[in-house]
Amino acid sequence: MPVIKLSFGALLSESFSFFFNNIRLFFHLVTIPWIVSLAIRLLGSALSQDSMMAVLVEKALDIVPTVMFMLAWQRLVLLGPNRVERLPGLGWSPRETAYLIHLIKIGGITFVLIAAFVLTIGTMDYGALTTPGAPIDPALAQRQALAAPLGAGFMVSVLLALRVSYGLAATAVDVPFSPRLSWAWGRGNGWTIIGTLFLTFFLSAIVTTMATLITLSIMRGALGAQEAAVVVTWTVALLVSYAGAAVAATLQAIIFRTLLGWREGAPLPATT
DSSP: OOOOOOOHHHHHHHHHHHHHHTHHHHHHHHHHHHHHHHHHHHHHHHHOSSOHHHHHHHHHHTHHHHHHHHHHHHHHHHHOGGGOOSOTTSOOOHHHHHHHHHHHHHHHHHHHHHHHHHHHHOSOOTHHHHSTTOOOOHHHHHHHHHHHHHHHHHHHHHHHHHHHGGGHHHHHTTOOOOHHHHHHHTTTOHHHHHHHHHHHHHHHHHHHHHHHHHHHHIIIIISOOSHHHHHHHHHHHHHHHHHHHHHHHHHHHHHHHHHHTOOTTSOOOOOO
């Protein structure tokens, strides 16, 4: 296995440059997944606004359009625009199935821990435990005690998922790959992989939050819209979120290509 040292700055620079240099293709590829995600959000809101389980189901369903977009985007990064083959959202093939299965292997435990954490905590009144003279609710205290190890496990699982997530790019170009191989090929670059991906997702979350707040304040403050404000805000927030996913997918593809020296048609080097 060749020893390759990844550069933190170079990875981020190349990823953001690729995204902004292909911004028109981004809007082309994201259109249908973006609409599907918005439809899922609207449907989830209409069915239930308070159910924790409904929120988790909504997030699980949203994985489908996300998979379709990220797969197409990583093929764009690694193979070029002529090899995307189909506009994301117009069909589902064994390639998307393989990508989804790979994603579940990487992030399945994380999603389970999120679900357990949310369902365990529920809606808690933190003041009830700190109000002087107020009796402590044993059930509430027990839920908090159970949530602590779940939260710690979630953080560990996120780091492990980030560490091996670049292998998704291999599945996008029909290269048999697994989290075990991602771990093996990432030796010596683990913290660079985790750090670049974490920073990318963190920045995406910040920008998405800012876009949400700015859009909502404009719609409600300047235009006086209420119900329409929510729909427009979701629309903008989802688009910004997909932009962040595109940068992250680009980064994963670049890491895969760099670590393995991948070229289409060439066999993968053997691990040691």
